[in-house]
Amino acid sequence: MPGISLDNVVKTFGTDDGSAPAVRGVSLAIEEGEFVVLLGPSGCGKTTLLRMINRLIEPTSGQIFIGDREVRDFPVTDLRRHIGYVIQQVGLFPHMTVAQNVATVPRLLGWKKQRTRERTRELLELVALPPGEYLDRYPRQLSGGQQQRVGIARAMAADPQIMLMDEPFGAIDAITRSDLQQELLRIQRKVGKTVVFVTHDVEEALLLADRIAVMRTGELVQYDTPLALLSHPVDDFVRELLGSQDVLRRLSLLEITALMEQESGMAGTTQVPAGTSAREALSLLLGTGADRATVVDPQGRPLGTLTLDRILREARAAPPAPG
Amino acid sequence: MDFSYFSTHQSAVLAALLRHIEITGLTLGIGLAIAIPLGTLIARVRVLYVPILGILGTVYTIPSFAFIAFLIGFVGIGLHSALFALVSYTQFILVRNTAVGLREVDPVILDAASGMGMNGWQRLARVEFPLALPVILGGLRVATVATIAIATVAAIDDAGGLGQLLFDGYNNGQTSEIEVGAVALVILAIVADILLRLIDRLLPASRAAANR
Numbered sequence: 001m002p003g004i005s006l007d008n009v010v011k012t013f014g015t016d017d018g019s020a021p022a023v024r025g026v027s028l029a030i031e032e033g034e035f036v037v038l039l040g041p042s043g044c045g046k047t048t049l050l051r052m053i054n055r056l057i058e059p060t061s062g063q064i065f066i067g068d069r070e071v072r073d074f075p076v077t078d079l080r081r082h083i084g085y086v087i088q089q090v091g092l093f094p095h096m097t098v099a100q101n102v103a104t105v106p107r108l109l110g111w112k113k114q115r116t117r118e119r120t121r122e123l124l125e126l127v128a129l130p131p132g133e134y135l136d137r138y139p140r141q142l143s144g145g146q147q148q149r150v151g152i153a154r155a156m157a158a159d160p161q162i163m164l165m166d167e168p169f170g171a172i173d174a175i176t177r178s179d180l181q182q183e184l185l186r187i188q189r190k191v192g193k194t195v196v197f198v199t200h201d202v203e204e205a206l207l208l209a210d211r212i213a214v215m216r217t218g219e220l221v222q223y224d225t226p227l228a229l230l231s232h233p234v235d236d237f238v239r240e241l242l243g244s245q246d247v248l249r250r251l252s253l254l255e256i257t258a259l260m261e262q263e264s265g266m267a268g269t270t271q272v273p274a275g276t277s278a279r280e281a282l283s284l285l286l287g288t289g290a291d292r293a294t295v296v297d298p299q300g301r302p303l304g305t306l307t308l309d310r311i312l313r314e315a316r317a318a319p320p321a322p323g
Numbered sequence: 324m325d326f327s328y329f330s331t332h333q334s335a336v337l338a339a340l341l342r343h344i345e346i347t348g349l350t351l352g353i354g355l356a357i358a359i360p361l362g363t364l365i366a367r368v369r370v371l372y373v374p375i376l377g378i379l380g381t382v383y384t385i386p387s388f389a390f391i392a393f394l395i396g397f398v399g400i401g402l403h404s405a406l407f408a409l410v411s412y413t414q415f416i417l418v419r420n421t422a423v424g425l426r427e428v429d430p431v432i433l434d435a436a437s438g439m440g441m442n443g444w445q446r447l448a449r450v451e452f453p454l455a456l457p458v459i460l461g462g463l464r465v466a467t468v469a470t471i472a473i474a475t476v477a478a479i480d481d482a483g484g485l486g487q488l489l490f491d492g493y494n495n496g497q498t499s500e501i502e503v504g505a506v507a508l509v510i511l512a513i514v515a516d517i518l519l520r521l522i523d524r525l526l527p528a529s530r531a532a533a534n535r
Contacts, residue, residue, distance in 0.1 A: 056438055081440030091435030095453045095528040105439050138531040154439070164438075 002067025003194060004030040004053060004162065009062035011048050022048045024218040025062065030211075032161075035188055035195045037205040039241070040215035046198045049215070050164050053196060054083045066162065081105050084155030084163035084193070088170045090147045092139040098124070098150050099135040105158040123153040126187060145176035152184070156191070165197040169204065174283045181207055202242055203249065206230075214238050251311065252279035259314060260295045260304035271296050274303055282311045326506075328492075328499035336488065340507055343484035346474045347515075349406060351467060354413035359459070361414070362421025363447070376419055383415040387473045391480055405477035412473055413466040420462025424455030457529050464519045471512045475504075485511070 011023040023045040030036045038046035051057040053064055055076050064071045071079055092101050099120050106116040121131040127149040139147055148168055155163060169177040181204060188195065199205055205212050206226045214221045214229065214237075222234045233239040257274050270293040272281050285293060285308045292307045329336055365371045391408045398404035428451050436446045478486030488504030491497070523529055 054438060056434070077440040077442050079440070080438055085435070085438035087431065087435060087438070089431040091429075091431045093432060093436070093450055093454075095526075095531050104441075108440055108445065140531060 002069075002161065003032040003034065004028075004196065005065045006049070006053075007063045007065070009049065009052060009064060010060045011045070011052060011057060012060045021060070021218055023052070023059075026215075026218075026220045028213055028220060028223060030194060030196060032194055033192045035197065035208060035210045037209035037212045038196065038198045038215060039200065039202065039205040039209075039212050040221075041200055041241075043217075044215040045218040046200075046213075046215050047166055050166055050196055050198050053162075053164055054080050054085060077108075081108055081158060082160050082162070084160040084165075086148075086151050086155045086163065086165040086168045088167040090139075090144075090151040092147055092150060092154070094139050097136050097138055098129075098142075101139065101150055102154045102157050104154060109158055111158075119157060120153075123156060124150075126156070126190075127153045128183060129153075143176075144172050145180060148172060148180060149183075152187075156193075161194055163193045163195045165195065167198055167200070170199070170201070177204075178280060178283060184208065203252070206242075206249070214241065249279075251282060251314065252277045254278040254314065256281050256295055256306050257303065259310050260306040261310070262304045270294070271300075272306065273298065278311050278314065281306055282308070285311070324502050324506075325499040326503055328488075328497060329503045332500075336503055336507065339483065339485050339488055339504070340511065342482075343471070343474055343486075343508075343511065346402070346405065346409070346477060346482060346484050347467065347470050347511075350409040350413060350470045350474070351463065353406065353410050354417055354466065354470075355463070357410070358414055358417030359421055362418040362459075363425060365418065366422040366425040372422060376415070376422075379415040379418055382411050387412065387476045388479070391476055395480060400481050402477075402480070402482045405474070405480040405482040409470055409473060409477065413470060416462045416466045416469070417459070420458050421455065424458030425451055427458065428454045453526075454528050456526050457523060457532075460519060460523050460526065464516060464523075467515050467519060468512050471508065471515060475508065 006026055006028040009023055009026045010021055012021040026045075026049060028036075038049060040046050048057055052059050053066075053071065055071055066074075066079075093104070096104075099117075102120045102123055103116045106119060111119075120135070124131040124134055129146060129149055134142075134146075134150075139150070142150065151168065155165075169180050172180065185208065197208060209226055211223060211225055212229055213223045216237055222229060222238050224232075229238060230242055233242060254277060255274075256272060256276050256278055259278055270284065270288055270290045272284060272293045272295055274295055274297055276284075276295075281293065285291070291309070292305055295303045295306050297303055361375070365375050387408065390411070391405060394404040394408055398407055432450060432454070433446065436450045441449065474484055475486030475489060477484055478490050485504045485508050488500050488507075492500030492502075492504065
């Protein structure tokens with residue numbers, strides 16, 4: 001199955017000559033099974049670029065191919081039914097249950113009821129929502145994170161080879177977001193889709209991407225692996241975009257046992273397993289409002305205490321961005 | 324109050340009631356058949372929204388008695404002219420609520436529907452209408468009660484219905500006949516409203532909203 005290639009894609013909104021193009025001649029090749037993140041500040045054209053792949057927006061000029069066929073060669077509804085689509089605001093149908101939402105594309109494709117039912121259960125299990133509990137719920141009865149899990153299940157229902165994800169975790173709180181990112185990585189390892197994922201969150205891009213396409217004002221600035229972007233940014237824009245997150249990135253590389261104190265006289269009520277990164281521990285503490293957590297080994301035995309203060313001191317001690 | 328007319332003319336009262344229900348049902352059926360396509364159209368084609376609702380709003384303000392009397396001159400006496408007037412009155416509310424209900428659907432939901440490969444009709448039938456339905460039904464409730472009331476005037480058109488009891492009672496000095504007709508009208512309106520509220524509760528969109 002196919003990768004995606006974009007050839008000199010341009011999109012100009014409006015017809016007057018004065019309007020600046022939203023996307024200015026982007027060429028990009030995405031391999032089959034690759035997880036590519038489109039990264040850039042808001043207004044850089046990354047969402048426009050994404051939406052041109054499933055033709056929710058038609059390019060002004062240039063071509064987009066899936067495999068060796070141009071997207072315009074497919075009937076538009078056919079094309080979209082075979083591309084998973086996940087958006088930030090989720091967009092679940094509020095009048096349908098979780099099961100009905102997930103079954104949307106199978107129903108459009110005319111699947112047999114039995115097959116749809118089995119697939120729906122399988123997908124809910126994949127996104128860690130026990131089917132027995134969630135099949136008959138309405139979207140309003142779910143938390144934001146749960147809704148997006150359903151959104152992902154719905155997008156994957158007909159087993160599309162390509163998934164387009166437009167800031168899917170952008171409106172979700174930090175802790176849940178981190179869970180969902182890990183979950184998405186796990187799912188991706190299992191199913192190996194070709195994923196195009198839009199975000200403005202550098203951490204998220206570094207965590208998820210095989211390759212990152214950095215965009216600015218409608219242009220592709222650099223397209224490379226996370227490591228290559230960090231070590232060889234092509235210009236100051238890329239350097240600053242990635243460097244501004246230096247502190248947090250440093251914390252995500254730090255394992256918490258390095259920061260904990262052995263004396264357990266003032267144990268925290270929150271527990272974190274050894275092996276957790278300082279970044280995650282920070283999110284957890286800030287999220288729960290606790291000022292300390294107990295670090296525990298895999299058997300649940302306390303190893304020591306980690307304070308919020310210690311993490312923040314470590315963060316401040318982090319060296320400034322290189323270069 | 325004096326309900327003696329009811330005990331002496333049970334079958335006449337029942338016939339008038341059934342006729343009234345028939346006129347109301349016909350009016351609402353024809354009314355919806357026109358209003359839903361028209362409302363959908365003006366929800367899509369924005370330039371039509373204000374002029375169409377302006378015209379229907381003007382019709383809505385014409386006094387019913389005058390309108391029906393006026394129509395008799397053109398359409399002739401009978402059910403046709405009564406229905407013409409009654410259907411005209413329902414249009415403002417039904418068309419407006421259809422258009423408003425459709426326009427209130429969250430664009431994000433429409434984007435998701437299109438992005439998953441629904442064509443225009445599928446999106447309308449599976450997403451937009453079900454979500455607009457509580458608003459449309461709200462309009463139908465108002466239109467139903469209004470139609471039941473205005474349909475009494477249809478009696479001047481010789482169309483029958485409970486209005487006949489009111490007019491005949493007045494002409495014959497039969498107070499009891501008027502009172503029986505009036506009470507039947509009130510009961511009919513209340514029952515119709517309750518029924519439509521029950522239907523509203525069964526709609527998927529309403530049930531989803533009630534579940535929290």
